Amino acid sequence: MDNDLTIKVQGEFGAATMIAELMSYFNATQQDFAARIGVSQKYLSNVLHFKAFISQKIASRIETITGTPAQMLLHADAQYKLNHLGEDADDINQDLFLIPYDSKDGSEDVPHINDVVQRKSFVEAEAKAMGIIPSDMPSFETVDELVSFLLQA
DSSP, rough: OOOOOOOOOOOOOOOHHHHHHHHHTTTHHHHHHHHTTOHHHHHHHHHHTTTOOHHHHHHHHHOOOOOOOHHHHHHHHHHHHHTTTGGGGGSSSSSSOSSOOOHHHHHHSSSOOHHHHHHHHHHHHHHHHSSSSSSTTTOOOOOOHHHHHHHHH
8 A cells, every 4th residue: 555645636625525535545434534533424424515614623633543734624625615605705785895984075985084083082092991001191192103102012
């Protein structure tokens, strides 16, 4: 038996494809492999059919029994999900998208001066409440002064 495992993949794949190759390489049945990683055979079957995905804990167990890096398994699943399950994002109403700054008159996407002053005051008050800024310290004149002080704290 050759000691080098080569995963043969055609097209896109997830951890399920890698697990199937590992099971084949080690001549393990679903029942045997499931028992070794501490899951039910039904759960493993769902993973192998892309109806469920592995957790970090399961990936770690697979790494322990096969030597296949857990990070590689999780990365494969993440890529699969991004490529196949993110299709619903196209159907989202664009009115629901968050916009970072909404001007008061609707003409520009820049922060309104009152919003900046309120945010500066809020951050300054919170930093004083947490003891990052001494409570007896006078207010900062500008946002840049506040940020500079907080970066040094």
